[in-house]
Amino acid sequence: MQNGVVFVDSKFYSRDFPDAMSEVLPGVSWGLIEAFPTPAYWAYQVWANEQESEPLNYKLGATLAEEVGACLLGGHGIPANVGLAAFAYLRDLGAFEGRAPSESQLLEWLSTPLKIGSRSVRYRFAKQKSRYLHAALNALEEGSPPVHSGRALRDWLLDVPGIGFKTASWIARNWLGADDVAILDIHILRAGALGGFLSSGLSVERHYLQLEAEFLALSQAMGVRASKLDALMWYQMMSAADVVHGLMSRIGLKAA
Known part of the structure; x- marks a missing residue:
C-alpha cells in the first residue's frame, strides 16, 4: 500500500492507495502517488482536492x-x-x-x-x-x-x-456535474498516453466514444468521480505543458 497525506486548514488527512505495482486496469499499473502523471497520482489529486474547503467548481453559467x-x-x-x-x-x-x-x-x-x-x-x-x-x-x-x-x-x-x-x-x-461523459482533448490524450490508460493511435475526431469509455472505466476503477478527474487532469496537463512534452519525448511519444 501507499499512504497519501494532505494538510488543509491545519487539519491532517490520510488515505491508503493501492501498491504501485498492482493493476488499476488490465495491463495498467497504479504507479506511485507522487509520480506525475500515473493513475495513482491522479487518484491522489482528486482525493486531496475533495478535502479543500472549496473543492473544484467547473460550472460557468447560472442557467x-x-x-x-x-x-x-x-x-x-x-x-x-x-x-x-x-x-x-x-x-x-x-x-x-x-x-x-x-x-x-x-x-x-x-x-x-x-x-x-x-x-x-x-x-x-x-x-x-x-x-x-x-x-x-x-x-x-x-x-x-x-x-x-x-x-x-x-x-x-x-x-x-x-x-x-x-x-x-x-x-x-x-x-x-455529470460523471457519465468525458471532455476529451489533446491534454487528456497525452495523460492517457503517459499513464497507459488510453489506447494508442486513436483520435477524439474519429474515436471519441471509445476513448470516453476507456476514460470512464479508469475513473470507475480508481473510485473517483469522472467529472473531477477530467477537470483536474486537463488543468494540470495544460499547466505543465513543458514537463509533459519532456516526458513524452523521453519515451518516444509525439506531443502533438
Whole structure:
C-alpha cells in the first residue's frame, strides 16, 4: 500500500492507495502517488482536492443557456481568457435572457473588441460562433433538453449545429456535474498516453466514444468521480505543458 497525506486548514488527512505495482486496469499499473502523471497520482489529486474547503467548481453559467454560451464561446482555437471575456460581455448585454438574439445581433456584439486587462482583443471566429450560438439558444428556447443524465443532455446537444462531442460533453459535465461523459482533448490524450490508460493511435475526431469509455472505466476503477478527474487532469496537463512534452519525448511519444 501507499499512504497519501494532505494538510488543509491545519487539519491532517490520510488515505491508503493501492501498491504501485498492482493493476488499476488490465495491463495498467497504479504507479506511485507522487509520480506525475500515473493513475495513482491522479487518484491522489482528486482525493486531496475533495478535502479543500472549496473543492473544484467547473460550472460557468447560472442557467443552461449561459453554460451553453460559455462553452460554445470557448474551446479549440480560443484562449480561455478570451472565451470567458466574450461570454461575460454577451451575458452583460442580456444575450442569454428571454428570446434568443438574432445571428446578426450576436455577430455585431462579438465583433466588438474585448477589454482583457489593459489589452483590446478581437474575438476570433465571430461569424461562425454567432451562427452556432444563435442556433443553440433557439434550440434551448424551442426544445426541452433532458437533464436527468449527462449522457442524455450531451446526446440532445449533438443535434445543434456547431456542437460536437467535446463541447456537448463539456456543457453536460459543467451543468449537471455529470460523471457519465468525458471532455476529451489533446491534454487528456497525452495523460492517457503517459499513464497507459488510453489506447494508442486513436483520435477524439474519429474515436471519441471509445476513448470516453476507456476514460470512464479508469475513473470507475480508481473510485473517483469522472467529472473531477477530467477537470483536474486537463488543468494540470495544460499547466505543465513543458514537463509533459519532456516526458513524452523521453519515451518516444509525439506531443502533438
